[in-house]
Structure formats: C-alpha cells, structure tokens
Amino acid sequence: xVHIRAMAKNDIAAVSRLLGQSWRRTYSPIMGEDxxxxxxxxxxxxxxxxxxxxxxxxxxxxxxxxxxxIAGYAMAAMDGNGDVTLNRLHVEPAEFGMGLAVDLLHAxxxxxxxxxxxxxxxxxxNDRAIAFYRKHGFEVVERRPAAHGVGGHAxxxxxxxxxxx
Ligand SMILES: CC(C)(COP(=O)(O)OP(=O)(O)OC[C@H]1O[C@@H](n2cnc3c(N)ncnc32)[C@H](O)[C@@H]1OP(=O)(O)O)[C@@H](O)C(=O)NCCC(=O)NCCS
Numbered sequence: 001x002v003h004i005r006a007m008a009k010n011d012i013a014a015v016s017r018l019l020g021q022s023w024r025r026t027y028s029p030i031m032g033e034d035x036x037x038x039x040x041x042x043x044x045x046x047x048x049x050x051x052x053x054x055x056x057x058x059x060x061x062x063x064x065x066x067x068x069x070i071a072g073y074a075m076a077a078m079d080g081n082g083d084v085t086l087n088r089l090h091v092e093p094a095e096f097g098m099g100l101a102v103d104l105l106h107a108x109x110x111x112x113x114x115x116x117x118x119x120x121x122x123x124x125x126n127d128r129a130i131a132f133y134r135k136h137g138f139e140v141v142e143r144r145p146a147a148h149g150v151g152g153h154a155x156x157x158x159x160x161x162x163x164x165x
Contacts, residue, residue: 002072004061006060015049020040026126055077059076061104072090074089075088084112089105101132109162119158121147123154123156140157141158143157
C-alpha cells in the first residue's frame with residue numbers, strides 16, 4: 001500500500017535521493033551522465049529542497065509506502081500570475097504503471113482547486129513521461145530549447161485544461 005501526503009522536512013533526504021536516481025536513470029541516455037549528475041547534484045541538494053518546502057508558492061507531495069519509504073514525489077509551483085506548473089513528478093521504477101503517478105498528479109490538482117489549467121515542461125525523448133501526460137489530458141502547446149541549463153536539448157511545454165467549477 002502507498003499513500004499520498006504533503007512532503008515534510010524529514011522526507012528531504014529520501015526525496016533528494018529519489019530525484020538523483022530518477023534523473024540519472026531518465027536523462028543520462030538523453031543528455032549524458034556528466035551533465036545529469038552536475039544538474040541533479042545542484043538542483044536536488046537537500047538545502048534547495050528545504051527552501052522549496054518553506055516556499056508557500058510551492059506544493060510538494062510524496063507517495064509513502066507502509067514501511068515509511070518514499071516511492072514517489074511531485075512538486076508544483078504557482079507564479080505571480082497564478083499560473084501553476086507541475087515542476088517535478090517522479091516515481092520509483094518498481095512502481096511504474098501502478099497508478100502512483102496519477103495519484104500524485106491528483107493531489108497536486110486538488111491542492112490547486114479552481115485553476116483553469118496546469119502546465120509542465122518535459123524533455124523531448126522522455127517518451128514514457130510524454131505518454132503519461134498525454135494519457136492524462138496534457139497537450140503539447142510549445143516546443144522550445146530546454147530550460148534549467150539543459151543546453152542543446154529541446155523540451156515540450158504541455159498544458160492540461162481543467163474544468164471550471
Ligand atoms: C513519468 C512517470 C511519473 C509516469 O508514471 P508511470 O507510472 O510510469 O506512468 P504510467 O505507467 O501510468 O504511464 C506511462 C505510459 O507510457 C507508456 N510507455 C512506456 N514506455 C514508453 C515509451 N518508451 N514510449 C512511449 N510510451 C511508453 C506506458 O505503456 C504507459 O501507457 P499505458 O498506460 O497506456 O500502457 C514515471 O514514469 C517516472 O517517474 N519517470 C521518471 C521520471 C520522469 O521522467 N518524470 C517526468 C519529468 S517531466
């Protein structure tokens with residue numbers, strides 16, 4: 001059994017580890033091991049995650065197994081215009097295809113009830129993630145050079161419109 005809850009301070013080490021492993025596994029074939037290691041070590045350092053947790057405009061969720069281990073994580077951020085971006089969604093491979101990712105997505109959406117849409121950026125070539133997002137109502141709205149220092153790669157901006165209450 002896995003349950004979704006808001007991330008807490010004592011999840012930081014586990015989430016940092018999960019992100020480091022997931023980035024290396026997912027992006028090394030696309031952008032090379034060295035680039036991925038550099039970017040991930042910088043972005044997913046525990047102090048960075050702690051700052052995100054303390055930021056009221058960012059919402060982080062974890063999927064916790066009954067033994068207390070963390071099997072998945074999602075983080076969404078709201079900008080000054082109220083536009084929400086799903087910045088991260090990562091599930092351990094042992095749990096792929098088990099519905100955990102959509103449960104995390106639903107937790108993010110429930111926490112932002114009333115928003116008209118949600119966007120995300122996904123690196124071109126991350127076909128499993130793109131298939132997942134398409135399956136859950138996201139459509140490609142733009143293709144552009146990848147952000148976050150991922151030089152030389154393209155990314156897709158996907159957006160899902162949400163029914164208004
Ligand atoms: C993205 C992620 C959260 C999705 O969760 P998941 O449990 O794997 O998602 P699902 O299994 O429900 O959906 C993936 C779909 O892609 C399909 N798929 C798998 N590999 C694929 C490939 N190489 N090309 C196209 N589709 C693929 C699966 O068959 C499945 O579709 P189906 O349900 O119709 O069979 C998870 O794969 C993950 O953590 N990936 C690594 C991190 C990552 O890339 N995060 C996204 C960053 S933007």
